[in-house]
Amino acid sequence: MPAESTAAARKGAFVAVAVALFCIQLDFFALNLAVPGIAAEFGATVSAAQWTLSAYMLALGCFFIIGGRVGDVFGRRGTLLAGSTLFTAGSLGCALASGLGVLVVARIAQGVGAAFVFPVSVSVITNAFPEQMRARALGAVFGVANIGTALGPFVGGGFTDGPGWRWIFWLMAPLSLVSLLAALAYVPDSRDMSAPRELDLLGCTLIVCSLAGLTVAVERADAWGWAGAPTLVCFAVAVVTGGMFLVRERLARHPLIDLRLFRNVPYVLVTGMGSLSNMCYSVTVFLATLYLQGVRGLSPLQAGTAFLAPALLVALSGPLGARLGRRMPPTAVMALAGAVAGTGMYALTQVTAWWLYVPVFAWCGLGLGLGWTFSSVATQQVVAPARAGEASGVLLTFLVTLGAIALAGTAAAISAMTPQRPPEEAYDAILRCGGVAVLATAVVVMAVRHRLAAAGTTPPLSIRARGVAGRGRGRRP
Structure with missing residues (x-):
């Protein structure tokens, strides 16, 4: 060019x-x-x-x-x-x-x-x-x-x-x-020049079968029953083909996924926090939709209008994450997102008045949006550009697959709880559990990051950092 x-x-x-x-x-x-x-x-x-x-x-x-x-x-x-x-x-x-x-x-x-x-x-x-x-x-x-x-x-x-x-x-x-x-x-055009133009077709087949089996199982488990034969067969397909995929990737000359990617601790932390944020975002939006239309009795248009404030803060989370990423390590940004999201989810269960519900929902959306949005930016800072597509594909697979599992689990939990309690109480219980999980994970991310930084074992977080580290002037993880 x-x-x-x-x-x-x-x-x-x-x-x-x-x-x-x-x-x-x-x-x-x-x-x-x-x-x-x-x-x-x-x-x-x-x-x-x-x-x-x-x-x-x-x-x-x-x-x-x-x-x-x-x-x-x-x-x-x-x-x-x-x-x-x-x-x-x-x-x-x-x-x-x-x-x-x-x-x-x-x-x-x-x-x-x-x-x-x-x-x-x-x-x-x-x-x-x-x-x-x-x-x-x-x-x-x-x-x-x-x-x-x-x-x-x-x-x-x-x-x-x-x-x-x-x-x-x-x-x-x-x-x-x-x-x-x-x-x-x-x-x-650009591509990984170190890789031959060959695709691990067997690996592609195995990963598709594994993810399809898992997704179908969690999507249909509520209708088939979690212990029903079709559900168990789908889970078995997912486990067997997933195991075969891991073996294949270890033996293939040109694997679909370089499994050494998961030795990069900052990448694992960012992917884990981003996946949990997306799971909680999917669950929160789902529960808010049920609450606004089922409990509050709003029409689809009215419910959509109520979503504008939190969704606009989700939109702002992209530029905000980029700005924070220039001043803070990626793992620290992800932990901050978890703290904002966790407090928002928990607080959402404590308010009912419109004047307070909407801004708290917006605060929640900011934290969750920052978590799953910035994860895509952060992963690009911990891998070489030649492998950017692979790293992004793995992250997005976790985001979507775990998001689907979270939604299926939420639906099953609601079905189990609603005979004994009103729907809004079930929604609040799930939100509180999600908020606590996000906050706990944020603490773990910061603790692991601190320990690795103290030990000096955390790899550089960007291409620039690699060059700086090579000259003896490392950058904080």
Whole structure:
């Protein structure tokens, strides 16, 4: 790429990635409030219509790792274009769906496309921007993406109450096309030059089978029964193929995942804290939706409006994380996010008045949003840019898969508790448990970080830090 075109390419790459992630976030969070409308239009049960969400999460969870590694090995530009094309086509398919089955298939196409776009988008920014601009660019990208998170419930509720849920996808299609065209025109290609253009197909098959078995098991366990034969079979498939995948990755010449990644303690801490933040975010949004519509009796549009304040702070968490990341170690930022989120979740169970409920919900959204958003930025600071897609794919797999498990566990807990107590008491009990778990994990992250720093065994956290450490002037983890 010529030097004079570098600035233009960076701007174009930013637009392509930011719009793509905005669409993915808006699409996911808008459809939550549209499920009852979808069920009513197709004459299906709400449980059946829930597959429009479950199928999407299944596709995401299964293909994140593959999408990230395909970009590293074969080129991020082509992978981004392929994923954007598939997501755009899936959006059109959803808008035109003639039945629930067609809609679910189109949602799977969207999910696979998004699974290729998301990790590759992070690595596109990582490789397009110089190291000193990278954190700010990633923070801004996630700031734009989180605007989609903020608008999702409002857009979903508004379209469901107004012209209909199909307009969610009619909105997605042209926006996705804009991202596709920007990527085609401006995104430079990059890949891991040390890796041959070979993909561990057996590893891909095994990880897809394992994640699919796990996701289906937790999604359907409430209907099948946690001890039911179908659930146990799915769990068995997940465990067996997951074990085979780990053996395969240790023996493969060019593994899908370099398992040495998990020896990087800061990466493990960031991934763990980010995954827990996303689990709690998914649970909190789910419980707030049930509370606002089931207990407070709000319409989908009114409930979406109540989500605006917390969701806007989630949107601000992207730029905030980038700013904090320039002044604090990534693990410290993640621990701070956990402290804010944990106190917010616990406080949310103590308030009922609107004038206090909404700002506390917003405080909670800030902490949880900072936790799962900054994890994507932080992981890019602890791995080499050549492996950025792989690291991002692994992180996103944990985020989505554990988020699905958390939602399934929450639904099961509510079913178990509501015969003995009112629904709002069950919601509060789950939120309190989540808040305590996040706070405890934040303490553990800081304790481990302090111990490693004192022992001098924590690896450098960025490419720049590696160079500084090599000259004898280390940087705090």
